Amino acid sequence: MKIAAFDIGGTSLKMGIVSSEGEILLQDKAAIQGNDGEQILQAMLGWLDLQQGYQGIAISAPGHVNPLTGLISMGGAIRRFDNFNLKIWLEQQRGLPVSIENDANCVLLAEKWLGKARQLNDFLCLTIGTGIGGGIFANGNLVRGGNFRAGEFGYMFNTQPGTDRPGSYTMNEIATLQILRRRYAARVNRPVETVTGEEIFSGYDHGDVICRRLVDTFYHDICAGIYNLVHLFDPTHIFIGGGITEREAFLNELNAHLSWFDIKDVVIDITTHKNSSGLLGAVYHFKQTIAC
Numbered sequence: 225m226k227i228a229a230f231d232i233g234g235t236s237l238k239m240g241i242v243s244s245e246g247e248i249l250l251q252d253k254a255a256i257q258g259n260d261g262e263q264i265l266q267a268m269l270g271w272l273d274l275q276q277g278y279q280g281i282a283i284s285a286p287g288h289v290n291p292l293t294g295l296i297s298m299g300g301a302i303r304r305f306d307n308f309n310l311k312i313w314l315e316q317q318r319g320l321p322v323s324i325e326n327d328a329n330c331v332l333l334a335e336k337w338l339g340k341a342r343q344l345n346d347f348l349c350l351t352i353g354t355g356i357g358g359g360i361f362a363n364g365n366l367v368r369g370g371n372f373r374a375g376e377f378g379y380m381f382n383t384q385p386g387t388d389r390p391g392s393y394t395m396n397e398i399a400t401l402q403i404l405r406r407r408y409a410a411r412v413n414r415p416v417e418t419v420t421g422e423e424i425f426s427g428y429d430h431g432d433v434i435c436r437r438l439v440d441t442f443y444h445d446i447c448a449g450i451y452n453l454v455h456l457f458d459p460t461h462i463f464i465g466g467g468i469t470e471r472e473a474f475l476n477e478l479n480a481h482l483s484w485f486d487i488k489d490v491v492i493d494i495t496t497h498k499n500s501s502g503l504l505g506a507v508y509h510f511k512q513t514i515a516c
Contacts, residue, residue, distance in 0.1 A: 225243070225244040225279050225280070226241055226242070226243060226244075226249065226277050226278045226279060227241070227242050227243075227244065227278060227279065227280045227281065227282050227507050227510055228240075228241055228272060228275060228278040228280070228281045228282070229241070229242050229281075229282045229283070229284075229503040229504075229506045229507050229510075230268055230281070230282070230283045230284065230503075230506070231284040231327065231330070231502030231503050231506065232264055232283065232284060232285045232286060232302070232327070233256070233286065233327075233353070233354070234256065234259040234286070234300070234301040234302055234354050235255065235256055235259075235354070236253055236254065236255055236256055237253065237254045237256055237264055237267050237268065238251070238252075238253050238499065238500075238502060238503060239251070239252045239253065239254070239268075239271050239503075240252065240500075240503045241275060241277075241278055242282075242503060242504065242507045244507070244511060246337060246338045246504055246507065246508070248500060248503065248504070250275075251500070251503070252271065254267045254271070259301045259302050259303070260302075260304070261299065261302045261303065261304020261305050261308075262304055264302065264304075265304075265313075268314070269317060272318060278320075279320065279321075280320055280321045280322070280323070280510055280514060281314055281318065281320055281321070281322045281323075281510075282322075282323050282324075282503075282506035282507045282509065282510035283310060283311070283314070283322065283323065283324040283325070283506055284324075284325060284326075284327045284330035284502035284503065284505060284506040285299075285305070285310060285324055285325070285326065285327060286299060286300030286301065286302060286305075286326070286327050286357075287299040287300035287302070287305060287306075287326070288326075288371065288372055288373050289324055289325060289326040289329075289372060290372050291323070291324060291325045291326075291329075291368070291372070291509065291513070293309065293311070294309045294310060294311020294312055294322070294324050295307070295308075295309045295311075296308050296309070296310055296324075297371075297372075300355065301354055301355070310322075310324055311323070311324045321510075321514045323506070323509050323510040323513050323514055324506075324509075325505070325506060325509040326357075326359075326368075326372070326375070327351070327357060327502055328349060328351045328357030328358050328359045328375055329359045329366060329368070329375065329505070329509075330501065330502045330503075330504075330505030330506045330508075330509065331349045331351055331357075331359060331463075331465045331495060331501040331502060331505055332347075332348075332349040332359030332360075332361055332366065332463075332505065333359075333366070333504075333505035333506075333508045333509055334495070334496070334497055334500075334501040334502070334503075334504035334505035334508060335347075335349060335463050335495055335496060335497075335501070335505075336361060336508075337504065337505070337508040338496065338497065338504060338508075339463070339495065339496030339497060339501075340461070340463065340493060340496055341361070341461065341463065344361070344460060344461055345361070345362075345363060345364045346361065346362055346363065346457070346458065346459050346460050347361050347459050347460060347461040347462065347463065348360055348361070348453055348457060348459045348461075348462045348463070349462075349463045349464075349465060349495065350377060350449070350450070350453070350462055350463070350464050350465070351464075351465045351466045352399070352400060352401065352446070352464065352465070352466035352467075352468050352469075353400065353401070353466045353467060354400065354401075354402055355378045355396045355400060356377050356378030356395040356396050356399060356400060356449070357375065357376070357377065357378060358375035358376065358377035358378075358453075359375050360374055360375050360457060362457060362459075377395060377449060377453065378394060378395045378396035378400075379394050379395070379396065380394060380395055380449060380452055381393055381394055382394070382395055382398070382399070382445060382448040382449045382452060395445065395446075395449045398445050399442065399445035399446050399449060401421045401466075401467065401468060403442075404421065404424060404438060404439070404442050405419045405420070405421060405424065407438050408423075408424050408434065408435070408438055411434050411438070412434065421467070421468070424438065424439065425439065425471060440481075443477060443478060443481040444481055444484075446478065446481075447478070447481045447482050447484070447485050448485070450462060450482065450485070450487065450492070451485045451487060454487055454490050459490060460489075460490065460491065461490065461491040461492075461493065462490060462491070462492050462493075463493055463494065463495045463496075464478075464492070464493070464494050464495065465494065465495040465498065465501055467499075469494040469495065469498060470498065470499075474494070475492070475493070475494055478492065479492060
């Protein structure tokens with residue numbers, strides 16, 4: 225069976241045709257401007273029009289996703305998806321079975337299906353992108369929570385809470401690449417749109433004082449979050465996904481900073497399938513909920 229899969233992000237839409245055994249037969253990507261949900265929907269339909277032979281559609285979506293009904297009660301950065309049932313909408317558009325699951329849970333499911341977690345019963349996934357996401361696999365089961373909001377690791381405080389407004393000093397506010405870019409842009413007096421993560425890490429590698437300070441703080445804040453997660457969930461492994469893991473030195477640098485926190489008996493690793501994890505996890509969820 226062939227399944228059309230989508231991994232929805234605020235800045236990009238990943239698309240693929242995947243077999244029910246997990247082989248990616250075709251993969252594509254489209255840029256999305258300004259977290260535009262309508263652009264995402266039209267891009268999905270346009271891409272599906274070009275494909276043939278698929279018998280179902282699997283979606284990895286940000287926000288609070290009810291995988292049973294398809295309702296997205298909160299769409300993360302994509303406000304168009306608030307209180308929107310993407311599953312029903314797409315079934316009506318294409319007349320095929322559709323499954324949908326939270327994007328971080330899809331990363332976790334890909335790791336459980338075809339990655340390093342096949343034999344694991346207690347592990348976490350931490351995704352670092354525009355925001356911080358997470359997936360929880362505990363006692364042999366995916367944990368979604370009573371309102372399908374479990375794993376929102378980005379809302380943890382990991383330093384002294386600010387007094388200016390609720391939500392200050394959460395991981396979402398201090399430990400994402402977007403925040404790193406903003407901090408660097410403010411420090412060098414440049415528009416944030418002109419700053420890339422690659423530039424900052426290149427400066428870090430070449431000993432730039434500002435980049436060294438900002439990147440060290442970035443790693444420290446991620447490690448503080450990991451410290452909290454280790455003591456909350458007692459996982460045997462934590463797998464990290466997101467664009468930052470494309471950096472070859474990322475894992476070694478992260479582990480060097482983790483040594484300060486004296487974390488023991490937990491394996492920290494990157495996800496097996498990196499940018500393809502969302503597509504694969506969405507297909508695995510499809511297999512679990514819709515007969516293949």
